Every structure is written in C-alpha cells, then in structure tokens.
Amino acid sequence: MNVVVSVVSHGNCAEVLENPLVWDLGVHRVILRENTGELAHQMPAHVDVVSNLNPVGFGENHNRSFEMAGLDDADWFVICNPDVTGTEDQLADLLGRAEAEGETLVAPLLWNNRTEQWDHNVRPRLSLWSLGLSFLGQSHHSRYAAEDTSDLQYAYWASGAFIAIRAGLFRKLGGFDERYFMYMEDVDLCDRARALDVRVRFYPDIRMFHNCAHANKSASNRKFRHHLRSVFRYFFI
16 A cells, blocks of 8 residues: 655645654655746656646646556545645554545644644535635634544545545546636535545544634635636636
C-alpha cells in the first residue's frame, strides 16, 4: 500500500516544509503543487514540486497530482491543505484503522488553532436553506453540534482541507469536478461517493490542526465570489 499526499500551495512552501506529514517516512510521495509559481524551498527527496504556469482551481490541482501519482486502486490519496498539520503517528493511525474497517473515504477531526475549537470539517447534508442561514451568521444549521463528535462515526461530507481516499474510489469518481474553481467540490465529491454507497468515515479521536489565518479584505471578497458561483452551480446547474 502506497500513500501519496497532495498539497496545493499558494505561496505556502515554507509552511509546508515545517509540516511533520511532509517528513513522514510512511508517506511514499508528496506532490506539492505551487499555484502561484513561487519557487519552492529545499524539500525532502520524496517531495515532488510542480509550479503551475497559471493558477488553476482546487479540484484541477489535485486531479493533476492524482494523475501524476500513478497509484494502484488499493493505495491512498491524501488531500491536505498547506495549513493543516499532523504527526506521522496520526496519519498511520487514520489509514490503519480505515484499512482494518474496510473504509475508503475518511477524515480526522480538524482543530482550529485560531478559534481553539473544532473546525466542523465534517458536516451533515447541505441544503440551500441551511447554507443561506450560515451566510446570515447562523452556521449551526449547517453543522453537527460540537458535543456530537465523540459519537459521530459517519458524516455526509468532509472538508477538502483534509480527506484521505482510496485511489480506486477517486479514480472511479473521476476525481473532483473541475467546473468548481474553489468551494463545493468537496461536497460534490462526497455526494457522488454516497451515490456509490460510500460514506465519509469520521475519526474524532484523531485530531489534526488547521492553522487558519485571517484573509485580507480583497482576498475575502474574491473567495466570497467564488463561493457564490460554486453554490449556484451545485444547487442549480
């Protein structure tokens, strides 16, 4: 069983270099795709760095890395944001338990270092109503209660900040839908997996860290526009 970790950087190479997952001896290969064209720092030998000539979307970046990885169906493809950190033991535990239970789509609990709370990286089924309320500041309608984590084993969808998926399943799904540039592609992927009777297995006792930072105003506005376009595509196209 091989494990390939796919990371998309937006000028985060120094941050990626500090992540213990990058140095994990159990990881066969890390594919770091630099979406801004930034020259990467010195990386370990098992890290392949690809600099995009032009920025592409979240899903397309990871799809390209998956094609590059050349994985067998039984291997694992791990999608990891550059600001998510974990230890070697955590990744080994996550995939080891998934293997033992026959799971093919799994996620740990992500802990938000800024808010010091669960990041709600797995969520129930998304509706236009619950999403609309979350835009109005009532996000509790679109997520599980924080106290539910210890009993929560399966979720409707998991955030693309960190997902581990069997290569055979990712291949069968055709990867991410590249019509989404940013946002909702993780929801869509989990929807299509669910249509194949595959649910997201959640391991709340495996806690990794999401080092979220405040975006500047222009970046926030740009992300909001991407979010609206993706929501429109998801619900109406």
